[in-house]
Amino acid sequence: MKNKLYSKTIHEVSDLLKSKKISTKDIIDETKENIDMWESKICAFITLCDFSGSRIQKGRLAGIPFSVKDNLSTKNILTTVGSKILENYTPPYDATVVDKCKSSGAVIVGKTNMDEFGHGFTTETSAFKTTLNPWDLKRLPGGSSGGAAAAVACGMGLFALATENLDSLRMPAAVCGVVGLKPTYGRCSRYGIIAMASSLECPGVIARNVNDAALILSIIEGKDEKDANSISTEALDLLCLKANKKQNFRIGYSRNYLGDGIDPAVKSVFEKQISALSDQGFEILEVEIPDPEAEDFMNNIIYRSEVSSNLARYDGIRFGYSANDVKDSFEQYYKTRSAFSSEVKRQIVTDTLAVEESEKLGRLYIEVQKLRGEFSKKWDRLFKNVDVLISPSAPNLALPVGFGKKSGFIGGVVEKKTADEGKGYMRLQGMYSVPAVLYGFPAISIPIRLSEGGLPIGINIFADRFEEEKMLCLAKFIEETVGFRGLIS
Amino acid sequence: MNMFVPVIGLEVHLQSKTESKMFCPCPADYFGKEPNTQTCPTCLGLPGALPSINAKAIDHCIKLALALHCKINKETKFDRKNYFYPDLPKGYQISQYDQPIGYEGFVEIDIDGDSRRIRVTRVHQEEDTGKSIHEADHTLLDFNKSGVPLIEVVSEPDFETVEEVIEYSKELRRIVRYLGISNADMEKGQMRFELNISLKEAGSKGLPDYKVEVKNIGSISVLEKVINFEIERQTVLLKKGKKPVQETRGLKDMSGETVSQRFKEGSSDYRYFPEPDLPPIEIDDGWIERISEEIPELPGDKRKRFEKQYGIERDVIRTITVSRARADWFEKAVKGESKEVAIEVGNWFIGDFMKLLNNSKLKTQSSKLKPKYLVELTELHKSGKISGTVAKQVLEESFKTGKSPKEIVVEKGLEQVSDTGELEKVVQKVLKANPEVVAEIKAGKEPAVQFLVGQVMRETRGKANPKVAEKVIRNELKLKS
Incomplete structure (x- = not known):
């Protein structure tokens, strides 16, 4: 390996390509070699593509290798969503965000591992494998986008397309020491994301720094005729990041972010970062955040209602796993849908039962959606006083292998029987992640420093809808001041 | 012995005539196409595919709602109707639940010269399902029809006779054809019916305490047979003192005979909830106004006007106003003419002209005979210039060649000899x-x-x-x- 090109940023590699110092073959070949080295250790991919001979399209990402989370549809590439039920499913089309990257010249290296249907936070519910954290192979990469975050952390692709539903993109990015960017809901098309909770989830980017994440966002954003909820907005201004000028943002945070259950190392890093920002002249405001428990409840109802309906299409008739030897369509449904893992089955059953009786589903869902609107106004007021809010990205460091299996995580909330060690974690994690998904705020997680044991700790910045630029500017400023060194940098 | 009268409500499904499907760009004109060729990820319900709204279909639905005198929900939305069936690819149908596009309207129908109003509960937009083709030991599925825009018109249980139901169905078909929003061709499944029927004692108030639903009725003639069958079946039961079972029944065959269906459905089982993939739709006054302006004179109004303006007999008018094109053609002919001429032209129209059209399988607008030629013919005949026999020949000639009757009479020397x-x-x-x-x-x-x-x-x-x-x-x- 002469250049360690796989360890560079997209910007660096693009510059080298432009100045003809390297060829696209160099970056492709080096990435391939790097994958051969790392993948056997961390199992980040469900499917690896044979990308070495790829024809490279011209464009802003010409020759840039990237990975795609396995819940994003990829034309002619297996897309399993981490589930047995789709183990043989190859979509005939690309998700819009995938298509945009491909059309810009980027090359798919493979499909990254994830919790089955995104339902988990460790990759341990994947039907195929558990991904390990490249910083410590006894630990997990977070989830559900664990494969994506781990892949970027060790240079298996210069960026990853993933999705966020709750903290499923930012949290893995944080514990893998990379940048996780979740845009405003509607800024990027959801077309092609294998749906769990339609009104909560959206595509996002995992990259090695803020500039790269912003660049990819500028490529994948935009109104899409195929996604009725996508919104046309002014293009992201990448120049604002180049200006490199500190702006006088008012930064809010809540003391509640540091409540019971937080790892002392995370708490300390966060507090130090707050005081650093204050020293750097930012106005720091302690704010009162709207009722996190109520928000957790709303999120839960919306999530459950949508998931229960979105998973109805897996009937074994048109695609995916199909049970053989059935005598009628009911047996076909029964046997086919038995291929869901017990966790997902449990979720489908409890979701459906919880909301089935009479028309309660409709009504409860509608009431919650109304409440969501009311709460959203509280946040509008909050964002009049602050430009951005910051919180830790995750209350814990990377969790030990096996944690996800014993915690009984269901649909973003803690089941009653959940192990105590999970409780505080879930409550805090909900506080850091629920507002962004429930109200569609943009959010970014950036790595700040390593714990004593050498595990990455990040902070999470989020802003009002479509205020990506503010958020990214601050993220970039912090990134430069902390000088975090990535795993392979 | 007590007399029973039927209480009938009708749900009519109409395929909207749009170029593309309701929620994807696939062509909506699927009829006769190779199975599963008019499909895409969205209408196949592939993972990750999303719906996006066909605005033209919404226009059509608003148009029909307005034509049926409905109020328009300015805030409308789509909902998911969840159920499992092999030809329903997503496991739910995108439909409308509590905010249909139109509500509280009516259709006016004529029964032997008396007009009667049938109240319309709602007019809403949804998508069609695929098609199951049941064969001996297996079922084939064709998803070409999946996602075709479907408008559902639900009536109140206002019908008391089979004639009313039939006339309502025909009037609705005329209306959608006048509006140009559906061909309502029953042979192609573009107009389908679901029936709610029960009986009550003559003179009693309120609705019966049971309701029988019959689904998937594909034509007006079968609808008529089903109603007669159900009236008979339920009368027999009631006369024996038995209450008919509240249930969903299906057709045994085209004879109108119904059979109990194994699976019952009720709205509570559908777990309706708002479709999260589609934003709510705001139908503002400007939109309503634009659509209103596109609504032509409707068959009921046209019939009334023709009767008043031209003094033509009701039965003749009904034939002439069956379609807008036909009525327009006729009106081009008689515009500015006296009532007498109009009546004569009307008679020629429904008599010899219709016969010629039917024999050559032509429509008025595609015939070579120009509207004013019928007036010319009437005048030639009435003034004694040609006899009735010759007039028939001239009409036939004109129909064949497109030459004017006057021209034909001169050319062939057909003028009546009165000298x-x-x-x-x-x-x-x-x-x-x-x-x-x-x-x-x-x-x-x-x-x-x-x-x-x-x-x-x-x-x-x-x-x-x-x-x-x-x-x-x-x-x-x-x-x-």
Whole structure:
């Protein structure tokens, strides 16, 4: 390996390509070699593509290798969503965000591992494998986008397309020491994301720094005729990041972010970062955040209602796993849908039962959606006083292998029987992640420093809808001041 | 013994005539296409595919709602109707639940000259399912139909007779065709029915305490048979003192006989909830106004106006106003003409002209005969320039060639001969050729004169004015005129 090109940023590699110092073959070949080295250790991919001979399209990402989370549809590439039920499913089309990257010249290296249907936070519910954290192979990469975050952390692709539903993109990015960017809901098309909770989830980017994440966002954003909820907005201004000028943002945070259950190392890093920002002249405001428990409840109802309906299409008739030897369509449904893992089955059953009786589903869902609107106004007021809010990205460091299996995580909330060690974690994690998904705020997680044991700790910045630029500017400023060194940098 | 009267409500499904499907760009004109060729990830319900709204279909639905005198929900939205069926690819149908596009309207129908209002509960937009083709030991699925825009019109249980249901269905079909939003071709499954039917004692108030639903009725004629079958079936049960079971029934065959269906459904089982993939739709006044302006005169109004303006008989009007194109054609003909002419033209229209059209399987608008030609023909006939027999020939000729009746009459020298001098020659020839008849007449058998008139007509190939011919004959034979 002469250049360690796989360890560079997209910007660096693009510059080298432009100045003809390297060829696209160099970056492709080096990435391939790097994958051969790392993948056997961390199992980040469900499917690896044979990308070495790829024809490279011209464009802003010409020759840039990237990975795609396995819940994003990829034309002619297996897309399993981490589930047995789709183990043989190859979509005939690309998700819009995938298509945009491909059309810009980027090359798919493979499909990254994830919790089955995104339902988990460790990759341990994947039907195929558990991904390990490249910083410590006894630990997990977070989830559900664990494969994506781990892949970027060790240079298996210069960026990853993933999705966020709750903290499923930012949290893995944080514990893998990379940048996780979740845009405003509607800024990027959801077309092609294998749906769990339609009104909560959206595509996002995992990259090695803020500039790269912003660049990819500028490529994948935009109104899409195929996604009725996508919104046309002014293009992201990448120049604002180049200006490199500190702006006088008012930064809010809540003391509640540091409540019971937080790892002392995370708490300390966060507090130090707050005081650093204050020293750097930012106005720091302690704010009162709207009722996190109520928000957790709303999120839960919306999530459950949508998931229960979105998973109805897996009937074994048109695609995916199909049970053989059935005598009628009911047996076909029964046997086919038995291929869901017990966790997902449990979720489908409890979701459906919880909301089935009479028309309660409709009504409860509608009431919650109304409440969501009311709460959203509280946040509008909050964002009049602050430009951005910051919180830790995750209350814990990377969790030990096996944690996800014993915690009984269901649909973003803690089941009653959940192990105590999970409780505080879930409550805090909900506080850091629920507002962004429930109200569609943009959010970014950036790595700040390593714990004593050498595990990455990040902070999470989020802003009002479509205020990506503010958020990214601050993220970039912090990134430069902390000088975090990535795993392979 | 008690008398029972039916209480009937009807749900009508109409496929909207749009280029693309309701939520994806696939062509909506799937009929007769190779199975599963008019599909895409969205209408196949592939993972990750999303719906996006076909605005034209919403226009159509608003248009029908307005035409049925409905109020419009300015805040409308789509909902998911969740159920499992192999031809329902997503496991839910995108439909509308509590905010249909139109609500509280009515359809006015004429039954033997009396008009009656059938209240319309709601008009909403949804998507069609795929098609299951059941064969001996397996079922084939064709998703070409999946996602075709479907408008559902739900009536109140206002029907009391089978005639009312049939007339309502036909009027609804006329209305959607006038609006141009659906061909409502039942042979292609573009208009389908679901029936709610129960019986109550004559004179009793309120609704019966049970309801039988019959699904998947594909034509008005089968609908009629089903209603008659159900009235009979339920009457027999009620007369025995048994209450018919509240249930969903299906068709046994096209005879109208129904059979109990194994699976029951109710709205509570559908777990309706708002479709999160689609934003709510705001239908503002501007939109409503734009659509209102596109609504043409509807069949009911047209019938009333034709009756008043042209004095034409109701049955003739019904034939003429069956389609907008036909009514427009007719109106092009009679515009500016007197009621008398209009009545005559009407008669020619539904008589000989319709016959010609039917025989050649043509529509009014595609026939070579121009509307004003019918007026010309009427005038030629009424003024005595041509006889009825010749008029029929001229119409046929004009229909075939597109030439004007006047032109044909001149060209072929068909003008009626009323000139006595000219006719005298022919009469003399006829008298000479029929001495026995002349003798009979002279012996007092006067009606035989008509035979001679007929001979004159034959000689002149219909051109002779029969009245003048008779006069000349009588003159020649010195009979009283």
